[in-house]
Amino acid sequence: MRGRHTGGTVAGGGGGGNGADAIRLEAVRKVYGTGRAAVAALDGVTAVFPPGGFTAVMGPSGSGKSTFLHCAAGLDRPTEGRVLLGGVDLGQLSETALTTLRRDRVGFVFQAFNLMSALDVRDNITLPLRLAGRRPDGEWLTRIVSRVGLADRLGHRPAELSGGQQQRVAIARALVTRPAVVFADEPTGALDATTAHEVLGLLRGVVDGLGQTVVMVTHDPVAASYADRVLFLAGGRLVDELRAPTAEAISHRMRGLRGGAEPVGVARC
Numbered sequence: 001m002r003g004r005h006t007g008g009t010v011a012g013g014g015g016g017g018n019g020a021d022a023i024r025l026e027a028v029r030k031v032y033g034t035g036r037a038a039v040a041a042l043d044g045v046t047a048v049f050p051p052g053g054f055t056a057v058m059g060p061s062g063s064g065k066s067t068f069l070h071c072a073a074g075l076d077r078p079t080e081g082r083v084l085l086g087g088v089d090l091g092q093l094s095e096t097a098l099t100t101l102r103r104d105r106v107g108f109v110f111q112a113f114n115l116m117s118a119l120d121v122r123d124n125i126t127l128p129l130r131l132a133g134r135r136p137d138g139e140w141l142t143r144i145v146s147r148v149g150l151a152d153r154l155g156h157r158p159a160e161l162s163g164g165q166q167q168r169v170a171i172a173r174a175l176v177t178r179p180a181v182v183f184a185d186e187p188t189g190a191l192d193a194t195t196a197h198e199v200l201g202l203l204r205g206v207v208d209g210l211g212q213t214v215v216m217v218t219h220d221p222v223a224a225s226y227a228d229r230v231l232f233l234a235g236g237r238l239v240d241e242l243r244a245p246t247a248e249a250i251s252h253r254m255r256g257l258r259g260g261a262e263p264v265g266v267a268r269c
Ligand SMILES: Nc1ncnc2c1ncn2[C@@H]1O[C@H](COP(=O)(O)OP(=O)(O)OP(=O)(O)O)[C@@H](O)[C@H]1O
Pocket: 032, 033, 039, 040, 041, 059, 060, 061, 062, 063, 064, 065, 066, 067, 068, 260, 261
């Protein structure tokens, strides 16, 4: 077994100052609802994501994975605590500045590929740049298109591509702005095992070959085993971390976790 339990609070291995981290969450708490109906979906999460790392986030249903991703990516604001992206405190930004930073510094890959059916592959990939009023960097575009293996498909429409190829387009689109981090939310959920393996290998490759930081939420221990480390959420808290994880070690750890956010005010163990 390659995996190793480190236990305790998950702080990650990122460098010294905040500027060195791709993302840093500090004591992030997210409460939904008010009064007796209030639920702490995240309950004091601190985690550091160093540049060029591939992290998987796992946990039972209701453990706070989506909330974690939304807060870390600046899609939602924490109730308490701070999220820093490349050293920038997202809580200090106006909605407009946050939207701009998200567009320029964050890439997203979802289970549904979310491609524009009327656009060809090239225009789908470069869409984030056009929305930002930026011109594509030809050298970078060539590099990512080649990395995702789509050089001979640039003129095709999404409907002319397989599911795996469409997810490759989505990954290239996520990379085109050279984001500080790519968030992947169940990126292989709609793919068969062989295609999923290819897409995960590609994500692994953009970390190893391009130095991209990737954070992936997944239910699948095999998918998570492509990451450098796995963070485990349970009841809105980070409860463990595995480095150099194997699918077996991840499955074993998942079996020991329980899900569900706790109502606000429940005593902590
Ligand atoms: N908008 C919301 N309003 C109220 N409660 C919410 C809201 N979003 C999430 N929650 C609650 O917060 C907790 C964490 O939800 P979250 O969706 O983050 O978990 P998850 O681990 O992503 O779950 P799953 O694996 O089932 O998608 C759950 O108890 C959920 O019911």
